[in-house]
Amino acid sequence: MASINFGPFDKNWFKKPPNPFPAINLLSVAESLNPFKPQTGTPLKFASITSSIKPQPEPENPPEEPGRYKKMLEKYFWESENLPDYRHTPEVERILQDDPVFEHKPNPDPIEVEENEKWWKEFRASPVVEFLTRAEEIADKINEMELKENATPYRSEDKKMWQAVPNVIGLDGRPMPRKAIKTKKESDDKFWDFARQFFFGLWGFRQRPYPPGRPIDVAQAIGYKKLEKRYYDFIMRSGGFYYKDRLGRTRGPMELIQLKTAWGGGIIDKHTFIWGEDMDEWHQLA
Missing domain, CATH: 1.10.287 (Helix Hairpins)
Incomplete structure (x- = not known):
């Protein structure tokens, strides 16, 4: 029986291919799947007969070095993150230990x-x-x-807290005494001076600029313990803040934004004593 040829140019349709697929070697596959056999050579990828991934060759042209301005910018960023600390260097220690008036000679005659x-x-x-x-x-x-x-306040129950608050250091280096109320008349005067100023300001009356040096210390007259228990809101002042300058003088009254501006300008720091709203005594900003 003759076979029908459907291939072009007189070629058999079922002709054997020139490069047949190789037969699968089951022994090598079994050995590759054996977990106890040590691996030799580079392991093949998953589900691959031969590794088709080739190592990428190194680029012929290496990356260019950064330019001058890029180096300057990187140096600026590095210096910003790694600022040196000169506070304890030998030069600073020598300057701090040197006397501004007298000369120090290590080996005098x-x-x-x-x-x-x-x-x-x-x-x-x-x-x-x-x-x-x-x-x-x-x-x-x-x-x-x-x-x-002035070591003891007017109220005996406030003695421990009065002594716990440190005194402000004056310009001469000595601690400035904090005025303590001695008599009942002085305590009553403090209370009614504050009451007139508080209620007149609350009702809109005109009042004299009192006090010129510092706020009225009505908290000591009333008593800190009593203020904490019952009348703490009585001493609150609206929009009035004070601070002690470096000469020990009181500056104020002022708004809170002015204190923030003074902080940003370096006029006050965390060691500055302030007296403001809802406060019954001078206290540090820290």
Whole structure:
């Protein structure tokens, strides 16, 4: 029986292909799936007979180095993130330890030491220096007496809190005494002065600019414990904030935004004492 040829150019339709598919080697497949056999060579990808992934060749042209301005920008960012701390460097320590008036010599001669001792002896024997030294001692004693005199507030139950609040350091380096109310008449005057100012301001009456130096210390007259228990809202002032400047003087009254502006300008810091709304005593910003 003759076969029908449907292929072009007189070729058999069922002709054997020139490159037949290779037969699957079941032994190699079983060995590759064996988990206990150590792997040799590069492992093949999942579900692949041969690895078709080739390692990418390195680019012929390496990446270009950053330019001048890019290097400057990267250096700026690095310096911003890694700012050096010069507070404890040897140069700063030396500057802090140096005396602004007298020169320090590490290895002085015996003659220089003798001349120095003679000069100091004559300096301390001067009447002016003796007078100034005695004046400083008297000022320290007076300051100590004032602190001791004002160590107890008007209300005995507030003594512990009164002594826990630190005194503001004055311009001369001594702690400024916080005025304590002594008599009942002084306490009543403080209370009614504050009451007149509070209610007149509340009702819209014109009032004299009182006090000129600091707010009325009505909290001490009423008592801090009593204010905390019952009448804490009585001492609240609307829109009135005060702060102690570096000379120890009171600045105010002012709005809260002015305190924020002073903080941004560096006029006040976390060690500044303020007195404002809903506060019954000076307190630090920190």
